[in-house]
Amino acid sequence: MELSIRRETLWLSEVVRSSRRRIDSVGTCMVTLTHDGITAYGEGTPSEYDGVTADDVVAALDAEGAVVLGRDLGDPDAALDRIARWNAPAGARMALDGAVHDWIGKAAGAPTWKLAGAPRTLGPTVYTLSMTDPEETVDAVRRAPAVGAFKVKVGGPGDLDALEAIRAVTTLPVRVDANGAWDFQTARALTPHLRRLGIQLIEQPFPVSACDDYHRYREVSQRLPVFLDEGCTDVASVLAASLYADGIVVKLCKAGGIRSARQVMEAGQRSRLGIMISCQCESELGISQAAQLAPLADHIDLDGHFYLKQPPFLGLALDHGRIVLGDAPGLGVVPARDVKVSPR
Template identity: 60%
Template sequence: MEVSVRRTTLRLLATFRSSRLAYDSTDTCIVTIVHGGVEGRGEGTPAWAHGETVEEVIEAVAGEGAEILGPDLSDPDEVLDRVAEWKAPVGARMALDGAVHDWLGRNAGQPTWRLFGVPRTLAQPTGYTIGIASVEETLEVVANAPDVGAFKMKVRSAEDLDRLVAVRAVTSRPIRIDANEAWSFETARDLTPRLRDLDIQLIEQPFLAGAVGNYRRYRELPDRLPVFLDESCTDVASVHAAQGLADGVVVKLAKSGGVRATRRVMEAARQLGLSVMLSCNCESELALSQAALLAPLADRIDIDSQFLLRDPPFRGLGLDQGRIVLGDAPGLGVVAAQEERPAVEAGPGSNAGS
């Protein structure tokens, strides 16, 4: 089993802003495994919200990745369980898990989604995220947006109401909002009637993850918005904690650590009657194709970072009437957009990275 890892930088078409941060590029990790002459690639995004760094992801994969995978992939379920339970950065688990899923498809000469019985065209239309900007800039983004099924607008305060009003005036598509923990209970209470008037579909993470009392108080309001937890929900235990606080959860590979671990989170949420939104961080089409393997378990899809990237390193995803269409290449379905840089061999004493 050969394992290598490298850093790659994803550059955005424009600076993206939320209530939490602003950025125009982000780093991710690409892991390549080779077994039996067949290659598999996976992407792992550091869980930045929990303080993870690219360097930590690279160090974990370089130092322990080959040992965690084992000598062969004859029992992929056992391998994927080991990866999911590995005490390593989330990004490292996500990348190894993705590489195994890519290898499985390539080894069979088929797209992995076909092996897993996932429809090539996802059943639910995807959302499209719009960062915080002026009213004019926001309307320009809406006018140039791909043909998606919904808009998700980042918000910070009552000052964003003008943006929501302007967007609702030009589109009948569903609008979801995401405060990224920026609101107080009073802000949510005071804005809810206006948001209802604008037919806002739901709100993601209005309050701090630890502000349990605010979530309980908001649930008691008449005619409140449905609440989905994002930052609060990372694993099965946090899904159980979400019961009684929210109507749904937002799941991401970069929070839970890959397809296998995220599947467990989604299954737990569904068993508890919580709605599930499958989402992403700023990732390439390689990572998004990993996430898409879980689409049948999702009630809503928010796989959209491919629309935000300049010179994406992988290509293969399509869009049909708002629905993501998966690539047909063997493995995860995507191909490298250009020749990749040489990777660094990962093993004991390796100094992987770039």
């Protein structure tokens, strides 16, 4: 068994703005696992909610990743269980979990999604629009990939103007994500306008600690569904979420990989919560890991790879707003350096 680990910077094609920050690049961790002559890959993204960095993810993998994996993958399920129990940053668990899932498919000579009995083509995904002025927002809509819906970052004084402008140029479904920037009064005042514009749902409208605002918003007449992102990170937080939200946002970088994220999604389903599978800005490798769980989700928010200047992995496609998984063995993506470009 060989395990190599590297930190990588993913540069974005444009600045992404939310109520919390502006970014033009993100750090991530890539692992390469080689066993029985099979090379597999996994990506682990640091969660932005707990202050963990890509360097922290790399350090955890350097220190204990090989030990957690074990000496071989004769029993991959046991390895995945060890990874899920590992007391390490979720991004480190995500990377190892992804590599093992990639290895399982490659060892079987089949796409991982096919082994799981999942479809190759997923439901419509979104494209996220940064928080900016209406003119720039409309321009972003027109430049966006041919997705099936939009998610709009909100949390500023121009929210309604931007949403009005978006609705004037597209009939696609629209969701909003406040990243905790609203208070109850703002949400209550905006709700009639959001309904008029056909907004589907609100993601994390209030800060995690503002439980009273969530409970008060549940009493608002004709309110919109509320999905928690920062407010729901693992199985333990699902039960609390069910008391004041309508759905949860599941990310592998929060849950710790495919296996742990599946457990979060199943807990959400038992609590009768809506499920959104989502991501950070990640390469097609990380997106393909999350996409294995898309059949369990009510909403698909897997767009992080659309923003990258130089994608380190390739293999996903987009067809009429739907992500199409690769048909190669494993997770179906390959390092971009291995893709041969035909001369013109």
